Amino acid sequence: MKNQELKVGILFSLTGTTSITERGQYQACLLAIRHINESGGINGKTLIPIVEDAASDPDVTYQKAEKLVVSDQVTAIIGCYTAACRKKVIPVLEKYNVLLFYPTINEGEEQHPNIFYSNSTPNQQLLDFVPWLIRHVGKSFYLLGSDYIYPREINRYVRHLVQLNGGSVYGEQYVALGNQIFDKQIGEIRQMKPDIVFSTLVGDSTISYYRQHENLGLPQVIASNVTAETEIKAIEPKGTTDYYSCFSYFSSLENAKNKRFITEFQRIYGTDIISSVMESAYNSIILLAEALKRIDTTSTDSIRHALAGLSIDAPQGKIMVDRFNQHVWLNSRIGKVNESGQFTIIWESENLIKPIPLFKDAFPAEDKDRSGFNKSNLLQSKIMQNRCLLSELKKNLAGLPYPFAYFDEEGVMLETFNSDSSLAPSPLLELQPGETISKSPLKKNGIGAAFQNRSSSYEVTKEIDRKSNRSYMAAGFPIMEKENVQRGVLGLNIPNDSSKSTEHLLSSIKSIVQLCVKLADSQEEQLILTDALHGITDQQVEALFIVKEGKIRFQNKRAAELWELKHDFIYSVLQEFLSGAKIEEHIIRRKDAEESFEINVKNINSITYVSFKPLPRQQLRFALNARENLTTDDLIGLNSSFLKTIELARAASKIQANTLLLGESGTGKEMFARAIHNESPRRNKPFVAVNCGAISKDLINSELFGYVEGAFTGAKKGGKPGKFEIANGGTLFLDEIGEMPLELQTTLLRVLQEKEVVPVGGHKPIPLDVRIIAATNKDLFQEIAFNGSFRSDLYYRLNVFTIELPPLRQRPEDIAKFSHYYLEEFNALSGHQKELSKETLSLLVKYNWPGNIRELGNTIERAFYLAGSSTIITPEHLPQEITENSQAIKGNHSKRLDQSLHFVKSITEIKQKNYANERQFYIQNLMTHNGNISQTARHLGISRTTLYQKLKEYQIETRKVK
Secondary structure (H helix, E strand, O other), X not given: OHHHEEXXXXXXXXXXXXXXXXXXXXXXXXXXXXXXXXXXXXXXXXXXXXXXXXXXXXXXXXXXXXXXXXXXXXXXXXXXXXXXXXXXXXXXXHHHOOOEEEOOOOOOOOOOOOEEEOOOOHHHHHHHHHHHHXXXXXXXXXXXXXXXXXXHHHHHHHHHHHXXXXXXXXXXXXXXXXXXXXXXXXXXXXXXXXXXXXXXOOOHHHHHHHHHHHHOOOOOEEEEOOOOHHHHHHHOOXXXXXXXXXXXXXXXXXXXXXXXXXXXXXXXXXXXXXXXXXXXXXXXXXXXXXXXXXXXXXXXXXXXXXXXXXXXXXXXXEEEEOOOOOOEEEOOEEEEEOOOOOEEEEEEOOOOEOOOOOHHHHOOOOOOOHHHOOXXXXXXXXXXXXXXXXXXXXXXXXXXXOOEEEEEXXXXXXXXXXXXXXXXXXXXXXXXXOOEHHHOHHHHOHHHHHHHHOOOOOEEEEEEEOOOOEEEEEEEEEEEEEOOEEEEEEEEEEEOOOXXXXXXXXXXHHHHHHHHHHHHHHHHHHHHHHHHHHHHHXXXXXXXXXXXXXXXXXEOHHHHHHHXXXXXXXXXXXXXXXXXXXXXXXXXXXXXXXXXXXXXXXEEOOEEEEEEEEEOOOOOOOOOXXXXXXXXXXOOOOOHHHHHHHHHHHHHHOOOOXXXXXXXXOOOHHHHHHHHHHXXXXXXXXXXXXXXXXXXXXXXXXXXXOEOOOOOOOOOOOOEOOHHHHOOOOEEEEEOHHHOOHHHHHHHHHHHHHOEEOOEOOOOOEEOOOEEEEEEOOOHHHHHHHHOOOOHHHHHHHOOEEEEXXXXXXXXXXXXXXXXXXXXXXXXXXXXXXEEOHHHHHHHHHOOOOOHHXXXXXXXXXXXXXXXXXXEEOHHHOOHHHHHHHHHHHHHHHHOOOHHHHHHHHHHHHHHHHHHHHHXXXXXXXXXXXXXXXXXXXXXXXOHHHHHHHHHHOOOOOOOOO
C-alpha cells in the first residue's frame, strides 16, 4: 500500500506566539490535500500529510524538519512561517536535498535551490503599495515591527520607496516577538505625529498594538504588508482607525474559484476568515501536486524542473512560476478594512508582477553596466536575442539523429538539441550552456575553425573521442548576417562512418540552416512590430484587438486576459462587427453578465481595430448627493450621439481651453463639467460651480469677484474671496451663463483676458489660473443677434471648445437605463427592493421628457414613495402628464390609419397634444408649490427667467404668493 502513497511534510506552528496565523496555513494545506485526493490523487497515488508543530521556535523547527526528512521520508515540506525558521532549516534541506515550499511573504535577498517561494517578494507588495499610500493617505511614516529578519529587511524597501516618492520616515522601532507593551512607541508616535504607522508586527504583538492604537484614539492610519484577515478578526476593530494592507490575495475577491475555496474552508473548518498566507499554503500543495503529475519520480531535481514555468488557476486568479528563480508571478492588491471586518479591495495591478527577490535588482544602480549582471541573467538574455533562430533550427533539424549545439557571435554556447539520440557521440554534449568555444576543446576542430574563419561555407575535421575511442566528424556551419558579419555558428558531431557519404548530408544541412536564417529574420521582423505594438498598447486600460480577414492578428495584454475570461462574449461582439457592413468608426456599449464595456470600432483599409474599455459598476458608486469624484466612465448612456459627446468631453479634459456646454435644462451639463474637471490635470484643485441665473443681480458681482472689508454696508469683516479666487488653480463652472447681466459680462471678459481679478472695493489685482467651463440652455446666437443680451466677444472667448448635450427625448434607448439606475439608488438608500412594471417602463420610454434627466429622476423618486409598501411601481404611481401622453399617442396611432388623407390633420393634433401636455406639466408644478416661481424653478432645475418664458409661451398666468 505504501507504494500507492506520497508523503508531504506540514511544518507550521500550532502553538506559540505565531500560531494565530500559522494554524490557518496548516488547515489550508490539509484542504488542498483533501481536494487532490478526492480528484484521483497524483497519478493514482494518495497524498498523505505528515504534520509537525514548529511551536514558534526556530530550534524546534530544525528538529522537526530533520525528523520529517529522515524518519518520515517526505517528498517535500510545506511550512516555516517566519524567516528565522526558514533560514534555520536550510542545512537540513541542503544535507538531504529536499525542497521546502515557503508560503509566506518573504523579505527577499535569497534564492536558495532547496526553497520554493510561493508568496510575494518585497517588490510585488511594496513597489506599488508605498507610492499609493503617499499619494492617497500621507507622506510621513513611523515603522513599527517585530524584531527578527523579515521586518528589518522589509523596512529597507519601505525607507527607500518613501524617499523615492517624496515622503519621510519619522521613526523606526522593533519589539521582541510576542511583546504586548507599546508605551514607548505610542509616546513617540504622539510626539512625532506621522501620517501612517507602517506595521511589520506579527502574531500576538499585532493584536495588542492595534487594539491599544484604536482604544487610545490615535489619529494615524495603520498600513501593513503582513496584517491579514486572521489578525483583523482577532483585533475586532471598532471602526475608528483606518487599516490598509497589501497582498496578492484577499478573501473578498469576487470570482467563482475563490467562492468555492471559501465555501469549502467554512464547511470543513467552520470559518470563512482566510488570509493571503493561507491561500498561498493551499497553492503550494496544488503546485507540488501538479509538478509530481508531470514526472515519474519524486527526486527534488525533477520536481524543481517540473515546477519551472508552471501556472495554475488559484483562488486569487492565475499565478505562474518563474522559470529561473523559484518564485511566483502574482498580482498585487491593496485592501482597506471595512465595517464588517473584511478587506475592501481598493486597488489592484492590471497584470501579474514579476518576482525580483534581490534588492539590487529591484533598485538597480544607475551606473550598473553589463558586467554587473550575473552569468545566468546574461545567458538568458543571449538566448532571448536568438530565440527565433534557435526555434527554427530545432524545428527543421529535429529529424536528424545527431547532436547540434548553437554558439552566438561571441562563441558562447547557448543550447544543445537532438541530445537524446543514441547514435550521437558525446563530446559536443559535454559542454554546459555559457561555455565558450575559445575555452573548450572545440577551439581546434571544425566548429572552432568555422568560428575563427568566418567563411560562408562549413568547416569539417575528423576527431577521436578519447573516452569511447570512437571517431567522429566535427562540423561547424557559420551563420552570417551579411558579408564578414558573423551571427553565430551551428556545431555538429557525426559518427565517422566511411560507408555513408557525408558530403551530401552536410550540404543539405547548410541549405537548411540558410532557410532557417531567412525564416528567423522574417519572424523577428514580425516580433519587432508586435513588441512595438505591445509597448504602445500594454499600458492602456483598453483591450485592443486588431483583426484582418476575419482573424485576430494582434491583441495586447489586456485583450489576451479578457479573451481568456470572456471568450464567448468577446467572440460574439467581434462577429457582430466583422459580419456586417464596414462603418468607418462607431462607438457602442455592451454588457455581459458581470461587466459593462464601451467598445470603439475603427475600420482603416482592410484592418479593423476593436477596443474594449471596462466601465465601472454604476450601482451606488455615486450616491444622489455625492458626485465629486465622477468621471466620464460614470455617465450613463448607450445612445451613439451621447457616446460621441463623451469622447468630446474626454478630449476637453486633456486641454486647458475654455469650454462651452450647450443643452436643455436637465441634460446633465454640470455632471459633464465635473467629469471634465476630474479627468483633467486640475483634478486635485477646486471645482467651483456658480449658477448665474440663481444669484441676484445685486450680488453676482461680489459673489464672482469677492469684496474687501468696508466695500459696502454689512460687508463681512476682513472681506470675502470670490468664486474666481476660490477656484484658483482649478475649474470655475458658470452655469446658465446666458442669464448673466450684460454689464457684468464686460467685467467677466476683462477677467478672462487679463487673467486677474479685482475684488469689489479693492484696487490690487489678484493673479488667476482658472479654467472656465460655461453652460447654457439658451441659443446664444439668438441672444446676440436679436435680443442683444449677450456680448459676442464674450461668446467667442468662451466658445473655444463646444459640446452639445442631446436632450433625453433624442436618447430613447437610455430612458430605461436611467430609470433602473435611479430606482437602484433609491432601493439601496431605503433598504427596500422595488421594480418597474413593464407597462410603467413603456410609459416612461414613450414620454417626451421636457425636463430631461432631472425630470426623470424626480419622477422615479416620486413614484418610489407613492408606491408605499408595494414592490411594483405601476402606472398609477406616475404623474398624470405621463399617463395622458400615452393616451395621446394611442389616439394618434388610430388617426394615422389613413396617412395619405389625414397627414396634416394628424401632425396638427400631435402638436396640440404635446402643447397641452407641456402646459399641464408646468401648471401642475406651480400648483404643487402654491404658485411660488422660485420654488417651482428650483424643483425643475431651471432659472426663474426660463420659467417665466415657459409661462409666457403656454399662456399661464400666476399670482404672487403673499
